[in-house]
Structure formats: C-alpha cells, structure tokens
Amino acid sequence: MTTTLARAETAASAPDRTAAVERSLPQEEQRTTPVRATVRRVASVAGSAVWKAAAILAFLALWELGPTYLASPSTRVFLPPLHEVLLAWGKLFEAGTIQGHIAASLTRSVAGFGAALVAGVALGLLIAWYGKLNSVLNPLLELFRNTAALALLPVFTLLLGIGEESKISIVAYAAFFPVLLNTIAGVKTVDPLLIRAARSLGLNSFRLFQKVILPSAVPTIFTGIRMAGTASILVLIAAEMVGAKAGLGYLIVNAQSSFLIPDMYAGILTVSLLGLGVNFLLVALERHFSRWRTAVGADAS
Numbered sequence: 001m002t003t004t005l006a007r008a009e010t011a012a013s014a015p016d017r018t019a020a021v022e023r024s025l026p027q028e029e030q031r032t033t034p035v036r037a038t039v040r041r042v043a044s045v046a047g048s049a050v051w052k053a054a055a056i057l058a059f060l061a062l063w064e065l066g067p068t069y070l071a072s073p074s075t076r077v078f079l080p081p082l083h084e085v086l087l088a089w090g091k092l093f094e095a096g097t098i099q100g101h102i103a104a105s106l107t108r109s110v111a112g113f114g115a116a117l118v119a120g121v122a123l124g125l126l127i128a129w130y131g132k133l134n135s136v137l138n139p140l141l142e143l144f145r146n147t148a149a150l151a152l153l154p155v156f157t158l159l160l161g162i163g164e165e166s167k168i169s170i171v172a173y174a175a176f177f178p179v180l181l182n183t184i185a186g187v188k189t190v191d192p193l194l195i196r197a198a199r200s201l202g203l204n205s206f207r208l209f210q211k212v213i214l215p216s217a218v219p220t221i222f223t224g225i226r227m228a229g230t231a232s233i234l235v236l237i238a239a240e241m242v243g244a245k246a247g248l249g250y251l252i253v254n255a256q257s258s259f260l261i262p263d264m265y266a267g268i269l270t271v272s273l274l275g276l277g278v279n280f281l282l283v284a285l286e287r288h289f290s291r292w293r294t295a296v297g298a299d300a301s
Contacts, residue, residue: 080262084268088262093099097251098270104246105236105274108164112171113232117225120176124183124221129209145181149235153242162243167236174235175228182224186217212234222286229278237271248274 050057065083071079092098127134153170160166190213198212240249248267255263 003107010062012227078261080265084262085265086114088260089266089269092263092266098266101246101251102270102274103246103265105233105240105248108167108240108247109171109236112168112236113175113229115168116175116228116232117179118173120179120224120228121183121221124180125187125209127180128184128187129213141177145177149231150238153239157243167239167244170239171232171236176231178224178227178231179221180224182227183217183221186220186224187213189220190216218289219286221288222282226279226282226286229282230275233271233275233278 060082067076067079067081089098129139149170150246154171155174156166156170160169194212194216195208198208203211236247237249237252240247241253248271252264252267252271255261255267
C-alpha cells in the first residue's frame with residue numbers, strides 16, 4: 001500500500017517537475033525556441049523549392065557555361081550564352097518592343113482560346129447529354145480532330161486573309177477539340193450511382209446537370225482546357241511567323257532572318273515563360289472550381 005501511494009505521488013509530481021524545469025530555463029532560450037522552429041520551416045520550404053527546381057537550374061547553368069567553355073566559336077554565334085540572351089531581352093524591354101509583341105500575341109491567343117472554350121464546353125455537354133447527337137456528329141468530329149491545325153493554316157489564310165481573323169480562327173480551331181473531347185469524356189465518366197442517387201432524391205434534369213454532372217466533370221474538362229491553352233499559344237506562334245507584323249512569332253522569325261540571334265532566343269524564352277504562366281493560371285482556376293473535391297476528401301479523412 002505504501003509503495004502504491006509513493007508511485008502515485010511520484011507520477012503526480014512529474015508534471016510539476018517538468019514545469020519547474022521549463023521555468024528554470026533562461027528566458028533567452030525560451031524566446032529562441034519559436035525562432036528556431038520558424039527557421040527550420042523556412043529552410044525546409046527553401047530546400048524543397050531548390051530540389052524541385054534543380055533540373056531547371058542545371059539546364060540554365062548548362063546554357064550559360066556550355067556555349068562559353070564547351071562549344072566552338074562558330075557554334076557560339078548560333079547558341080549564345082544565357083547572359084547575352086537576358087541582355088538582349090532587357091534591351092527589347094527598355095525599347096518597349098517585347099511588350100508590344102506580347103500584347104499582340106496575348107490578344108490573339110485569348111480571343112481564339114475564349115471562343116474555343118465557350119464552343120467546346122457547350123457543344124461537348126450537348127453531345128454527351130444527348131446520345132443521338134453524339135452518334136450523328138462523332139464521325140465528323142473525328143475527321144476534323146485528326147486534321148492538324150497547322151496543316152489548315154494555308155486554308156485559313158486564303159479564306160480570311162493575313163489579318164487578325166485568320167490567326168484567331170486557327171487558334172480557336174486548335175484549342176476547340178481538346179476542350180470538346182475532354183468535356184464529352186468528363187460527362188460520360190460521371191459515376192452512375194451518383195446520378196441514380198440524385199434522381200431518387202427527386203432532382204429534375206436541370207438540377208441533376210447543375211449539381212451532379214457538371215461538378216463531377218470539371219476535373220476532366222479542365223484537363224482539356226489546359227491542353228487547349230498550350231495549343232493556343234504554340235499554334236499562334238507558328239501562325240505569326242507567316243504574314244504578321246507583330247507578335248512573338250514575328251519577333252522570332254524576324255530576328256532569325258536579321259541574324260539577331262540573342263533577340264531570337266529572347267523571343268523563344270518569352271514564349272516558354274508565357275506558356276508556363278498560362279498553365280499556372282489554369283491550374284489555379286481548376287483548384288478554385290474543384291474545391292468541393294478537397295472538402296469531401298478532408299471530411300472523409
């Protein structure tokens with residue numbers, strides 16, 4: 001009995017001793033503990049970011065050092081180091097040239113991509129919802145889907161001229177089919193159990209489409225939208241290389257023909273960064289419109 005009481009007293013006094021030890025620590029050490037934790041978190045995030053960007057950093061280092069120390073002088077003329085490209089980009093920026101070309105390309109790309117987005121989503125939802133419409137239009141859509149957009153560039157140029165209409169139209173054509181096909185696939189892959197459950201709750205067709213079909217298809221639709229965003233930029237650059245007076249494609253081909261090689265690479269680098277920015281924007285929009293999936297996953301866990 002005495003031994004049991006002694007053990008209980010020892011266990012009860014253990015937290016008091018721990019608190020006393022903590023109080024006995026110097027105040028400076030107590031203050032530095034949160035600081036150390038913050039520093040560790042920042043270091044961990046920075047280390048993760050560096051690790052994820054290791055391949056890009058290695059590529060940039062190779063671009064900078066390779067032409068200088070590994071390539072021959074004749075090759076260095078056609079492949080300048082990175083710092084020369086950045087200097088050329090800075091000169092184009094100071095002169096206001098690169099901003100004008102970016103604005104021209106973005107205007108055409110956004111116009112064509114917006115038209116493709118509206119038409120692709122609307123038609124895709126109709127085709128997926130009405131099976132007879134799918135059976136009628138599917139052969140024609142497969143024919144045009146397998147026709148490369150750049151192969152039709154001469155046709156668009158002949159019919160619409162070398163102005164803005166042909167470039168916006170070719171962008172819309174290239175971006176239309178990824179959105180359309182992924183919209184159809186997204187609607188068709190909705191879980192049938194969800195549809196049955198919604199109908200058993202008395203939802204009409206419009207509410208079923210609004211509350212079940214469309215939210216479930218959003219991730220697949222956004223996959224097509226991201227593909228369309230990339231296609232709209234790439235096809236536009238090719239279209240601007242033919243019969244354009246402004247735009248990044250025009251900048252690249254004009255710099256190449258004028259033997260302004262650093263300016264040419266500056267235009268190519270701008271296209272890459274522009275495509276990367278568009279992808280990040282579309283990913284952020286996808287997360288915004290798919291917040292319900294995160295909430296459901298959090299509740300399930």
